[in-house]
Every structure is written in C-alpha cells, then in structure tokens.
Amino acid sequence: MPEAPDLEIICEVLTRGLVGRQVTEAKVLRPTVLRSLAAKDLPSDLPGRTLEEVTRRGKFLLLSFGERMIVINPMLTGALQLSAPKERVLKSTHLVIGFGEEEELRYLDETQMGQVYYILPEQLPKVPRFSEQGPDALSDGITLAEFKARLGKYHGEIKGILTRGSVVSGIGNAYADEVLFAAGISPFRKRRTLTDQEVERLHASIGRVLSEAVVVLREGMGEVIHHKIRDFLQVHNKGGQPCPRCGAVISQLNANQRSTSYCRHCQPGMLLKN
Ligand SMILES: [Zn+2]
Numbered sequence: 144m145p146e147a148p149d150l151e152i153i154c155e156v157l158t159r160g161l162v163g164r165q166v167t168e169a170k171v172l173r174p175t176v177l178r179s180l181a182a183k184d185l186p187s188d189l190p191g192r193t194l195e196e197v198t199r200r201g202k203f204l205l206l207s208f209g210e211r212m213i214v215i216n217p218m219l220t221g222a223l224q225l226s227a228p229k230e231r232v233l234k235s236t237h238l239v240i241g242f243g244e245e246e247e248l249r250y251l252d253e254t255q256m257g258q259v260y261y262i263l264p265e266q267l268p269k270v271p272r273f274s275e276q277g278p279d280a281l282s283d284g285i286t287l288a289e290f291k292a293r294l295g296k297y298h299g300e301i302k303g304i305l306t307r308g309s310v311v312s313g314i315g316n317a318y319a320d321e322v323l324f325a326a327g328i329s330p331f332r333k334r335r336t337l338t339d340q341e342v343e344r345l346h347a348s349i350g351r352v353l354s355e356a357v358v359v360l361r362e363g364m365g366e367v368i369h370h371k372i373r374d375f376l377q378v379h380n381k382g383g384q385p386c387p388r389c390g391a392v393i394s395q396l397n398a399n400q401r402s403t404s405y406c407r408h409c410q411p412g413m414l415l416k417n
Pocket of ligand 1 (some may be wrong): 387390
C-alpha cells in the first residue's frame with residue numbers, strides 16, 4: 144500500500160504536473176472503488192473544474208477542485224498513474240481523469256479494496272477512518288509526549304498499533320517493519336512490555352525512517368508514481384536475506400495478504416507463537 148513517504152512523492156509529482164490545470168474528462172471504468180458521498184455524479188460534475196491543490200493526510204490523498212474534492216484511501220493496492228491518454232490503460236484502472244490532450248491521471252487498484260470519494264470539502268470528516276487518524280507521522284510529526292499518551296490507549300502487538308493510524312498516521316505494513324527494525328523492537332512485542340527507552344527509540348525512528356525514505360523515493364520514482372519502490376528497505380519483504388545490521392537471516396511471516404519481516408537477533412524479546 145502507498146504509505147506516507149510514497150504519497151508524499153505522489154503529491155509532489157501531481158502538484159508539479161497537474162495543479163492549475165482544468166479537468167476535461169472524467170471516466171469511471173470500474174465503479175467498485177467509488178464510494179457514496181456523491182461519487183456518482185463525478186463523471187458529469189468534475190469536467191470544467193480546476194485542480195487547485197494536492198495534499199496528503201496520513202495514508203489519504205486529497206485532490207481539491209475548489210467546491211469539490213476527491214479523497215482517495217488507497218488501502219492495500221490502490222495506486223495513481225500519470226500518463227499520456229494514448230498510453231495503454233492497465234487492466235486495474237478504475238478511474239480516469241483527463242487534463243487536456245497530454246495528460247491523464249488514473250486510479251488503479253488490483254484488489255479493489257481502495258476507496259475513492261467525491262465530496263464537498265465540509266464532508267471530509269465523514270470519510271470513513273479520516274477523522275480517527277492521529278497526527279501525521281511525516282509532515283507535522285508527533286511529539287514524544289503525545290506519542291506516549293496516544294500509545295498508552297492501546298494494548299496488543301506494537302506493529303498492529305502502529306499501522307492502525309490512530310496513534311500516528313501514514314505508517315502501513317512496510318514502514319512499520321522498517322521503523323521497528325530501526326528501533327530494535329520485535330513487531331510482536333505487546334505495547335505494555337515496552338520500556339520508556341524503547342518507546343523513545345520508536346518515536347525517534349518513525350520520523351527518521353520516514354523522512355529518509357522520502358529522499359530516496361524522490362530520487363528513484365521520478366514521475367513514475369504507480370510503481371512502488373521498496374528495494375531500498377532494510378528488512379521489509381526481505382525474508383531469507385541477511386540482516387543488514389548483524390548478518391543473521393531475516394524472518395518473514397505472511398498472513399492476510401500482509402507480511403511481517405524482522406530480525407530475531409536485532410529485534411529480540413518475543414518468542415514466536417505457534
Ligand atoms: Zn539483525
């Protein structure tokens with residue numbers, strides 16, 4: 144799934160390429176990802192409007208067209224593609240927004256789990272999961288005191304808490320693995336077992352890992368925003384490979400279309416459940 148660093152670059156690219164331009168056409172090829180909140184009138188209502196701003200909040204992407212707004216929650220496999228209209232339309236394309244003869248913005252989604260809303264700006268708080276988000280992990284950051292206070296409300300495994308988005312928003316499956324590796328904390332540790340020092344390390348790792356990723360992605364993605372670049376990550380999806388810190392084999396568990404990768408040596412403290 145696109146996470147805060149990926150969406151940050153997508154925002155930059157779309158701002159450079161499309162902000163200030165007028166929509167000339169809007170086509171819904173597969174309506175499954177379009178949700179309520181007036182999404183049905185998108186093809187007829189959007190053309191003629193000008194894209195005024197592209198922003199990100201956590202794992203949501205917001206396209207502002209003045210009196211209307213497109214809100215995208217890409218979930219597991221949603222992606223955006225900026226392409227020329229003559230380029231082949233990929234099978235997973237759900238929505239196409241044309242900006243003149245040169246450029247099209249397409250929303251792709253392999254699993255159709257993503258959600259696209261076409262709303263009035265004041266409806267934003269009604270978008271599911273939007274208002275429950277914690278402070279943004281990347282742009283505003285979160286103070287240690289607030290991180291501790293928000294974390295304290297949750298029990299269960301620390302990775303699940305980080306990806307939920309209500310403590311801090313913008314971290315998904317991949318960057319949760321990376322942040323926990325950087326902090327030297329097992330993804331399976333229960334929140335209550337974390338020491339103050341470990342919570343501080345975790346807090347520091349969030350800001351550092353995500354902002355470093357933005358730099359790498361900015362360099363690597365260019366204008367090709369529908370491909371996720373993940374090869375530079377330290378442990379995520381690198382099961383079986385040597386840990387970059389200690390050389391031990393990285394462990395990986397796969398469940399529910401999500402994987403968890405970690406180094407048992409660098410992230411100790413929890414026996415695996417059978
Ligand atoms: Zn290691």
